[in-house]
Amino acid sequence: MSINKFTTNQIASLIVIAxxxxxxxxxxxxxxxxxxxxxxxxxxxxxxxxxxxxxGILLFFEKDDETSEKEEVEEEEEKLPWYRTGGGEIAVTIxxxxxxxxxxxIVGFVLTTVLFIFGLTWFYxxxxxxVNGIVSVVIGFGFYMIxxxxxxxxxxxxxxxx
Amino acid sequence: MNAWESLMYGFxxxxxxxxxxxxxxxxxxxxxxGMLPGLGPISALALMIPVTYGMxxxxxxxxxxxxxxxxxxxGSTSSILLNAPGIAGTVATSFDGYPLAKQGKAGxxxxxxxxxxxxxxxxxxxxLMLVAPxxxxxxxxxxxxxxxxxxVFGLTAVVSLSDKSLxxxxxxxxxxxxxxxxxxxxxxxxxxxxxxxxxLLDGIDFLVVALGIFALGEVFVLLMKKAGSMQQNxxxxxxxxxxxxxxxxxxxxxxxxxxxxxxxxxxxxxTIGSFLGYSMEKRIAKDxxxxxxxxxxxxxxxxxxxxxxxxxxFVPLLTLGVPGSGTTAVLLGALLVMGITPGPLxxxxxxxxxxxxxxxxxxxxxxxxILNLPLIPFIAKILNLPRALLLPLIxxxxxxxxxxxSFNTFDLFLVLFFGLxxxxxxxxxxxxxxxxxxxxxxxxxxxNMRQALQISGGDWTVFTDSNISLVLLILAVLSLxxxxxxxxxxxxxxx
Numbered sequence: 303m304s305i306n307k308f309t310t311n312q313i314a315s316l317i318v319i320a321x322x323x324x325x326x327x328x329x330x331x332x333x334x335x336x337x338x339x340x341x342x343x344x345x346x347x348x349x350x351x352x353x354x355x356x357x358g359i360l361l362f363f364e365k366d367d368e369t370s371e372k373e374e375v376e377e378e379e380e381k382l383p384w385y386r387t388g389g390g391e392i393a394v395t396i397x398x399x400x401x402x403x404x405x406x407x408i409v410g411f412v413l414t415t416v417l418f419i420f421g422l423t424w425f426y427x428x429x430x431x432x433v434n435g436i437v438s439v440v441i442g443f444g445f446y447m448i449x450x451x452x453x454x455x456x457x458x459x460x461x462x463x464x
Numbered sequence: 465m466n467a468w469e470s471l472m473y474g475f476x477x478x479x480x481x482x483x484x485x486x487x488x489x490x491x492x493x494x495x496x497x498g499m500l501p502g503l504g505p506i507s508a509l510a511l512m513i514p515v516t517y518g519m520x521x522x523x524x525x526x527x528x529x530x531x532x533x534x535x536x537x538x539g540s541t542s543s544i545l546l547n548a549p550g551i552a553g554t555v556a557t558s559f560d561g562y563p564l565a566k567q568g569k570a571g572x573x574x575x576x577x578x579x580x581x582x583x584x585x586x587x588x589x590x591x592l593m594l595v596a597p598x599x600x601x602x603x604x605x606x607x608x609x610x611x612x613x614x615x616v617f618g619l620t621a622v623v624s625l626s627d628k629s630l631x632x633x634x635x636x637x638x639x640x641x642x643x644x645x646x647x648x649x650x651x652x653x654x655x656x657x658x659x660x661x662x663x664l665l666d667g668i669d670f671l672v673v674a675l676g677i678f679a680l681g682e683v684f685v686l687l688m689k690k691a692g693s694m695q696q697n698x699x700x701x702x703x704x705x706x707x708x709x710x711x712x713x714x715x716x717x718x719x720x721x722x723x724x725x726x727x728x729x730x731x732x733x734x735t736i737g738s739f740l741g742y743s744m745e746k747r748i749a750k751d752x753x754x755x756x757x758x759x760x761x762x763x764x765x766x767x768x769x770x771x772x773x774x775x776x777x778f779v780p781l782l783t784l785g786v787p788g789s790g791t792t793a794v795l796l797g798a799l800l801v802m803g804i805t806p807g808p809l810x811x812x813x814x815x816x817x818x819x820x821x822x823x824x825x826x827x828x829x830x831x832x833x834i835l836n837l838p839l840i841p842f843i844a845k846i847l848n849l850p851r852a853l854l855l856p857l858i859x860x861x862x863x864x865x866x867x868x869x870s871f872n873t874f875d876l877f878l879v880l881f882f883g884l885x886x887x888x889x890x891x892x893x894x895x896x897x898x899x900x901x902x903x904x905x906x907x908x909x910x911x912n913m914r915q916a917l918q919i920s921g922g923d924w925t926v927f928t929d930s931n932i933s934l935v936l937l938i939l940a941v942l943s944l945x946x947x948x949x950x951x952x953x954x955x956x957x958x959x
Contacts, residue, residue, distance in 0.1 A: 340922030388688035426852035
C-alpha cells in the first residue's frame with residue numbers, strides 16, 4: 303500500500319497543508335469593508351492561514367513520536383466481521399448518531415433516545431436485555447421529564463405527543 | 465468589605481441548602497465521570513454545563529466547582545486502581561499508587577489521595593483568597609494591547625507545556641482560533657467562513673466544540689481501543705498508621721504550595737504541578753529509591769500538588785478573565801453561558817459570585833473528603849460498569865446538552881463533526897487542550913488586537929510601547945523557543 307510510505311506525521315501534515323490552502327482561498331474572498339480601517343476582517347484570517355501552512359510544512363519533517371496512538375491491530379481482529387472492528391464500530395456509531403439527529407424532531411425525543419440507547423448498547427455486545435431496556439427507558443423518559451417539566455428546556459415531543 | 469468578611473459572605477451563599485445539594489451532586493457526578501478512563505475534568509465540566517441551564521449563576525458555579533474537584537479526584541481513583549490515569553494530571557499518582565494497589569493497599573492509597581487532595585485544595589483556596597484581589601488591582605490597568613499580549617502568552621504557554629510536539633500544539637491552537645472566527649464579524653458585519661449557511665452566522669458555540677472533542681471524540685477513541693481486561697485489585701484497609709501520617713505531612717505541605725504557584729502560571733497547571741511535586745519529594749526523601757515501588761509519599765505529593773494547582777488555575781480565570789488551561793477555558797465557557805464575564809471587575813460587580821465560588825470550592829473540598837472516603841468501595845464498583853451501556857449514554861448527553869441551548873439539529877451535526885476531528889487529533893497525536901483554549905480566546909484576541917490598532921490608528925508599535933504587553937510578548941516567544949534550545953544545541957554539536 304502506497305499510503306504506508308508516509309509516516310503518521312506526514313499524512314497529518316498533508317491534511318493540514320490541504321486545509322490551510324483551502325482556508326486561505328476562503329480568507330482571500332472575504333470582502334473589504336466600505337470604510338477604510340487599520341485592520342479589516344480579512345487580516346487575521348490571512349495571517350492564521352499562512353501560519354497554519356507553515357506549521358503543516360514543518361510537521362512534514364517532524365519525526366513520529368510515541369504520543370500518537372497507533373492502531374493496535376490484534377491478531378483476532380482479522381477474523382472479525384467489519385462491524386466488530388474498532389473502525390466498523392465507529393462507522394456504525396456515526397450512522398446511528400446521524401439517524402438520531404434526523405429523527406429527533408420528527409419522532410420525538412423520548413422514543414428516539416430509548417431506541418438509540420437500547421440499539422447501540424445491544425450492538426456493542428451487551429447481552430442483558432432487561433437491564434438495557436430498563437436503563438434506556440428510564441434515561442429517555444427521565445431526561446425528558448426533568449428537562450421539560452423541571453428545568454423548562456424544550457425537547458421535541460414528536461409522535462408520542464406529550 | 466475586607467477579604468475575611470467577603471469570604472464569610474461567600475460561605476453564607478455557598479451554605480444555603482440548594483447550594484449544598486448541588487455541590488454534593490457535582491462532586492458525585494465529577495468523581496464518576498473523572499474515573500472513566502479517557503474522561504477527565506474537561507469532559508466532566510463540558511458534560512455538566514447543560515445541567516446548569518436556567519440556574520442561578522452562583523449555584524451553577526458551585527455545581528461546577530464540585531464537578532471540577534470530583535473529576536480530579538476521580539482521575540486519581542482510576543490511576544490507583546487500574547493504572548489507567550484518565551488525564552495527564554494524575555499520571556504521577558499512578559507511579560506509586562498502582563504499586564500500592566498491587567500490594568493490596570489500594571484503600572490506603574485512595575485514602576491518602578483524598579487527604580492529600582483535601583490539604584492541597586485548602587492551601588490553594590487560601591492562596592486564591594490572598595492573591596486574586598491583588599492581581600485584579602493590577603488587571604484593571606489592562607487595555608486592549610495588554611490583553612492581546614496576555615492571551616498570546618497564555619496560548620503559547622499551554623502549547624509549549626503540553627506533553628506533545630510543539631508544532632502539533634501550535635496547529636491545534638491555530639485551528640481553535642480559526643473555529644472561533646467563523647460567523648459574522650462583529651465589527652464590520654462581514655460574514656466569514658460561513659459557506660452561505662445562516663446557521664453559521666452566529667458562529668460556532670463553544671459547547672459544540674467542547675462536547676464534540678472531549679466527549680464524543682473520546683467515545684470514538686474508546687471504541688477503537690477495545691477495552692482490555694481491567695484487572696482490579698482488592699481494596700484493603702483505608703486506615704493510615706501514625707508513622708505514615710507523620711511521613712506524609714511535610715511532603716503534602718511543600719507540594720501544595722508548589723502546586724498552587726504552578727497552577728497560577730498560564731499553561732502549567734495540574735500536570736506539571738504533580739510531576740514537579742513528585743520529583744521534588746523523590747529527591748528530598750531519604751527513602752527516595754523506594755519511589756515507584758509503592759511509597760506513600762509518592763502518592764501524597766502529586767495528589768496535593770495537582771489539587772493545589774487546580775485551585776491556582778482559578779486565579780487568572782477569575783481576576784483576568786483569561787483562562788490558563790483547557791479546563792479553566794471550559795469553565796469560562798460555562799460562566800459565559802450563565803451570563804457572567806469574569807475579569808478584574810467581577811470582584812466589585814459580582815462579589816457574591818466571586819466569593820461564592822471560593823467558598824463553594826472549599827465546601828466542595830470538604831464534601832469530597834467526607835463523601836468519598838466512606839464511598840470508596842462503592843465508587844470502585846463503577847469501573848465495572850459495562851462500556852457498552854456507558855458509551856451510548858455519553859452520546860445522548862452530548863446531544864441533549866447542545867440541543868438544549870440551540871434547539872437546532874444543525875448544531876448536533878456540528879458536534880458529530882467535531883467528535884470526528886477530536887478522534888483524528890488523538891490518533892495523530894495532537895493535543896486537544898490548546899484547541900479549546902484557543903477557541904475561547906481566539907475571537908476576544910482578534911477583537912483586542914483590532915481595538916488596540918484602532919486606538920493607535922494602525923500603528924503596530926502599540927503592542928511594544930506598553931511595558932506589560934512587551935514583557936508578555938517576549939515571554940510568549942521565549943516559551944516557544946525555550947523547548948527548542950536543547951535540540952538546537954545538540955544539532956550544533958553533531959555538525
